[in-house]
Amino acid sequence: MRILKFCVLFDKLGVRMKIAVIGLGYIGLPTAIMFAEAGYEVIGFDVKKDVVDRINSGKAHIVEPGIEEKLNKVVKEERLKATTKVEKLRGANAFIICVQTPLEGNKPNLIYLENAIRSVAEVIDRGALVIIESTVPPGTTIKMAKLLESLTGFREGVDFYMAHAPERVMPGRIFYELVYNSRVIGGVSEKATELAVKLYKSFVKGEIYATDATTAEMIKLMENTYRDVNIALANEFALLAHQYGVNIFEAIRIANTHPRVNIHFPGIGVGGHCLPKDPYLLLSNAKKEFGLIRLARKINESMPKFVATLLFEALEEGGVEEREAVVTVLGLAYKGGTDDIRNSPALTFVKLIRDRVLEVRTYDPYVGGTHKSLEDAIVEADAVVIATDHPEFKELNWEEIGRLMRHKILIDGRGIVSNPPKGFIFKGVGRGDV
Numbered sequence: 001m002r003i004l005k006f007c008v009l010f011d012k013l014g015v016r017m018k019i020a021v022i023g024l025g026y027i028g029l030p031t032a033i034m035f036a037e038a039g040y041e042v043i044g045f046d047v048k049k050d051v052v053d054r055i056n057s058g059k060a061h062i063v064e065p066g067i068e069e070k071l072n073k074v075v076k077e078e079r080l081k082a083t084t085k086v087e088k089l090r091g092a093n094a095f096i097i098c099v100q101t102p103l104e105g106n107k108p109n110l111i112y113l114e115n116a117i118r119s120v121a122e123v124i125d126r127g128a129l130v131i132i133e134s135t136v137p138p139g140t141t142i143k144m145a146k147l148l149e150s151l152t153g154f155r156e157g158v159d160f161y162m163a164h165a166p167e168r169v170m171p172g173r174i175f176y177e178l179v180y181n182s183r184v185i186g187g188v189s190e191k192a193t194e195l196a197v198k199l200y201k202s203f204v205k206g207e208i209y210a211t212d213a214t215t216a217e218m219i220k221l222m223e224n225t226y227r228d229v230n231i232a233l234a235n236e237f238a239l240l241a242h243q244y245g246v247n248i249f250e251a252i253r254i255a256n257t258h259p260r261v262n263i264h265f266p267g268i269g270v271g272g273h274c275l276p277k278d279p280y281l282l283l284s285n286a287k288k289e290f291g292l293i294r295l296a297r298k299i300n301e302s303m304p305k306f307v308a309t310l311l312f313e314a315l316e317e318g319g320v321e322e323r324e325a326v327v328t329v330l331g332l333a334y335k336g337g338t339d340d341i342r343n344s345p346a347l348t349f350v351k352l353i354r355d356r357v358l359e360v361r362t363y364d365p366y367v368g369g370t371h372k373s374l375e376d377a378i379v380e381a382d383a384v385v386i387a388t389d390h391p392e393f394k395e396l397n398w399e400e401i402g403r404l405m406r407h408k409i410l411i412d413g414r415g416i417v418s419n420p421p422k423g424f425i426f427k428g429v430g431r432g433d434v
C-alpha cells in the first residue's frame with residue numbers, strides 16, 4: 001500500500017505529481033480539495049475570475065458541509081491554487097475535467113467540455129492522464145480522445161491516456177461520499193483505466209470497478225435515469241392517491257416494508273444539475289425512440305403545474321380572488337440543505353403562478369429570495385407553498401405562522417407536513433386524504 005501511494009504521489013524522478021482540475025464548481029472544487037489533501041500539488045482552473053479569486057482567498061463559492069474549513073486549510077498550506085490562466089496547467093501529470101454538461105432544449109451542450117479539451121491540448125505533455133468526471137452521453141469520452149488527438153498530434157494509449165471517472169456523490173454528503181462511495185472508471189485504452197484507478201486509489205476507500213469508457217458513461221446515466229423513473233412512478237402514485245382519497249406517504253411507508261419494494265417520494269418536481277438532464281443525455285445518441293424514460297421525464301416536469309392547480313383550488317375554497325392573492329413560496333433550491341437552484345421546480349412553480357396572482361414572495365435561508373426573514377415573507381400572506389424540503393421548514397410551528405397570515409392556506413409540495421395544521425385549508429402532493 002505504501003509503495004502504491006509513493007508511485008502515485010510522485011513521478012519516476014521523485015517529483016510530487018501535479019494535478020490540474022478543470023472547472024471548480026459543485027464537483028470540481030471538492031475534488032480539487034480531496035486531491036490536495038491526498039498530497040498532490042493541485043492547480044484548479046476555471047474560466048470565472050470571481051470563482052478563482054474567492055477560492056484563492058480560502059472561501060468557497062458553494063454551500064457544502066465542511067468545505068470552508070477544508071478549503072481554507074489546503075489554500076493556506078499552498079497545496080491548492082486556482083487560476084484562470086491555462087499556461088499555469090503546464091507540467092500537469094493528470095487533468096481532471098469537471099465542467100458542466102447541460103442541456104440546450106433537450107440536447108446535450110458539450111461546448112464546455114470541448115473547450116476544456118482545447119485548454120488541455122494547449123499544455124499537455126506526453127504521458128499525461130486526462131480524466132472526464134463530467135457526466136456525458138455514451139461515446140463522448142472516445143470522441144474527446146479523438147479531438148485531443150487531432151489538436152495535439154498525440155495518440156491515446158501511447159502519448160496520453162484518457163478515461164471517464166463519473167462522479168456519483170450526493171450534494172450535502174460530498175466529502176463523505178468522495179471517499180466511501182464505490183467508483184466506476186473506464187479508460188479509452190486499458191492503460192488509461194489502470195492509471196486512473198491507481199490515481200483515485202490515493203483517496204477512495206470504496207470499491208473501484210474498472211471497465212471501458214462507454215460502459216462507464218452508460219452506468220452513470222443509468223443510475224440517474226433509474227432514480228428519475230422511480231420518482232416519476234412515485235409522482236404518478238401521488239396523482240392516483242388524489243383520485244382515491246389516500247395519503248400517499250402513509251401508503252408508500254407501508255408498501256416499502258415489502259422486502260423487494262422501494263418506492264421513492266413524490267413532490268413538486270425533480271431539479272438539480274443531474275436528474276432533469278441525465279435521462280436525455282442517455283437517449284441523445286440513440287438511433288430509435290425510447291418511451292419509458294421520456295414519459296418519466298414528462299411526469300416529473302409536470303409536477304410544478306400540479307402544485308399550482310392545488311394552490312388555485314385552495315384559493316378558491318378560501319374565497320381569495322386569484323388577482324388579489326399574496327403567495328409566499330418557501331424554498332427556491334432544488335432540494336433541502338443546498339443553495340443550488342439549477343432546474344429547480346420551485347423556480348418553475350414561481351414562473352407558473354406569478355402572472356396570475358397579485359404578489360409572489362420567496363424565502364430561502366440558503367439562496368435568498370424576495371424577503372430576508374421568514375416573518376416578513378409570511379406576514380399578511382394569503383397562502384404559503386412549501387417548494388423545498390429544507391430542514392428549517394420541517395421545524396415550523398404552523399399555528400404561530402397562521403396568526404401572521406391574512407388567510408390560512410398551506411400547500412405542501414414536499415410532503416413535510418404530516419398533520420394538517422388546525423384552521424388551515426391544507427393541500428399537498430399525494431394528500432388525497434385531506
Ligand SMILES: NC(=O)c1ccc[n+]([C@@H]2O[C@H](COP(=O)([O-])OP(=O)(O)OC[C@H]3O[C@@H](n4cnc5c(N)ncnc54)[C@H](O)[C@@H]3O)[C@@H](O)[C@H]2O)c1
Binds near residue numbers: 115171
Ligand atoms: N452537482 C452535482 O451534484 C453532480 C454530481 C455528479 C456529477 N455531476 C456532473 O459533474 C459535472 C459538473 O457539475 P457541477 O455541478 O460541478 O457544475 P458547475 O456548474 O457547478 O461547475 C462547473 C464549473 O466549470 C467551469 N467551466 C466551464 N467551462 C470551463 C472551461 N472550459 N474551462 C474551465 N472551467 C470551465 C464553470 O465556470 C463552473 O465553475 C456535470 O457534468 C454534472 O452533470 C454533478
Ligand SMILES: CC(=O)N[C@@H]1[C@@H](OP(=O)(O)OP(=O)(O)OC[C@H]2O[C@@H](n3ccc(=O)[nH]c3=O)[C@H](O)[C@@H]2O)O[C@H](CO)[C@@H](O)[C@@H]1O
Binds near residue numbers: 135
Ligand atoms: C442515483 C442518485 O442517487 N444520484 C444522485 C443525484 O443527486 P441529486 O442531488 O440530484 O439528488 P436527488 O436526491 O436525486 O434529488 C434530485 C431531485 O429529485 C427530487 N426527489 C428526490 C428523491 C425523491 O424520492 N423524490 C424527489 O422528488 C429532489 O427533491 C430533487 O429535486 O444525482 C447526482 C448527480 O449526478 C448523483 O451524483 C447523486 O448520486
